[in-house]
Amino acid sequence: MGSLPKNREFDMTDRDFDQIRQLASEFTGISLSEHKKEMVYSRLARRLRALDISEFSDYISYLRAHEREELGNFVNSITTNLTSFFRENHHFEYLSSTVIPELASQHKADKKIRGWSAGCSTGEEPYSVAMTLSEAPEFDMRSWDVRMLATDLDTNVLRHAKNGVYDLDRIKGIDESRRRKWFEHQKQDEKSVYHVSDKLKEKITFNQLNLMKPWPINGKFDFIFCRNVVIYFDKPTQKILFDRYADALNEGGYLFIGHSETLHGVTTRFKSLGRTIYRKVH
Numbered sequence: 001m002g003s004l005p006k007n008r009e010f011d012m013t014d015r016d017f018d019q020i021r022q023l024a025s026e027f028t029g030i031s032l033s034e035h036k037k038e039m040v041y042s043r044l045a046r047r048l049r050a051l052d053i054s055e056f057s058d059y060i061s062y063l064r065a066h067e068r069e070e071l072g073n074f075v076n077s078i079t080t081n082l083t084s085f086f087r088e089n090h091h092f093e094y095l096s097s098t099v100i101p102e103l104a105s106q107h108k109a110d111k112k113i114r115g116w117s118a119g120c121s122t123g124e125e126p127y128s129v130a131m132t133l134s135e136a137p138e139f140d141m142r143s144w145d146v147r148m149l150a151t152d153l154d155t156n157v158l159r160h161a162k163n164g165v166y167d168l169d170r171i172k173g174i175d176e177s178r179r180r181k182w183f184e185h186q187k188q189d190e191k192s193v194y195h196v197s198d199k200l201k202e203k204i205t206f207n208q209l210n211l212m213k214p215w216p217i218n219g220k221f222d223f224i225f226c227r228n229v230v231i232y233f234d235k236p237t238q239k240i241l242f243d244r245y246a247d248a249l250n251e252g253g254y255l256f257i258g259h260s261e262t263l264h265g266v267t268t269r270f271k272s273l274g275r276t277i278y279r280k281v282h
């Protein structure tokens with residue numbers, strides 16, 4: 001096994017890393033490969049410092065003994081939360097051009113649309129979906145009941161998502177007219193920050209949810225975004241998750257996954273529409 005450089009602040013043996021991997025997989029589904037060792041070291045080193053613990057083996061014992069207090073910090077340290085507004089923009093274009101017109105004609109009677117951003121990180125994904133839905137000429141928001149559920153396991157990113165406050169850097173990619181429509185510019189300690197408008201926020205319910213555990217969800221979804229999440233899971237875990245998504249979707253519901261993910265060879269419950277967009281077949 002590849003070892004970490006000697007003379008580091010904390011000792012992390014191969015055995016420690018194996019145990020961390022096992023805990024990560026058990027609690028989150030995240031499968032940590034050998035080349036993640038350095039990353040795991042630096043992220044968890046912060047916890048060892050905060051707890052004044054000098055060895056990883058002691059941290060693992062602490063985590064086992066104080067699961068209730070420490071598990072959240074452990075999980076928050078090992079998740080990867082990279083995201084951006086309108087990331088993989090073709091998904092939002094497809095939503096506008098195809099999914100929304102189709103749903104609008106299907107749901108004429110109940111006027112109810114439900115979407116889920118599973119693994120929503122700091123909120124850029126569900127807010128991008130909510131902007132797309134709110135801008136759709138098909139949905140008059142006074143008569144349509146359009147709502148998104150946005151969930152993540154990591155409580156830190158979820159707090160950010162709920163707050164809906166972003167630095168200029170984060171919203172740079174959004175075109176000017178959208179920025180003006182959906183964000184309010186404010187100065188905070190001499191810094192420019194952008195608050196997501198309440199109109200968007202009220203369309204989204206943010207909840208903590210571990211995809212590996214039972215889902216306290218009522219009703220079915222018209223579409224699910226689960227992008228750049230399963231990339232960290234092994235194939236058997238992905239299959240279980242995708243089959244559960246099929247169960248959670250309405251007939252013909254859509255599933256959007258990340259650019260380096262695939263359902264090919266994982267589940268037959270969806271057909272591919274190309275460009276990492278799938279449709280439930282059974």
Ligand SMILES: C[S@@+](CC[C@H](N)C(=O)[O-])C[C@H]1O[C@@H](n2cnc3c(N)ncnc32)[C@H](O)[C@@H]1O
Pocket residue numbers: 027028029030079080081082083084087118119120121122125151152153154157209210211212226227228229258
């Ligand atoms: C790389 S981010 C993807 C964010 C967004 N979907 C996107 O594509 O831009 C992956 C997110 O999945 C979340 N995640 C990882 N394992 C999870 C689990 N078992 N349950 C729920 N969320 C999980 C992480 O906390 C992280 O915020």
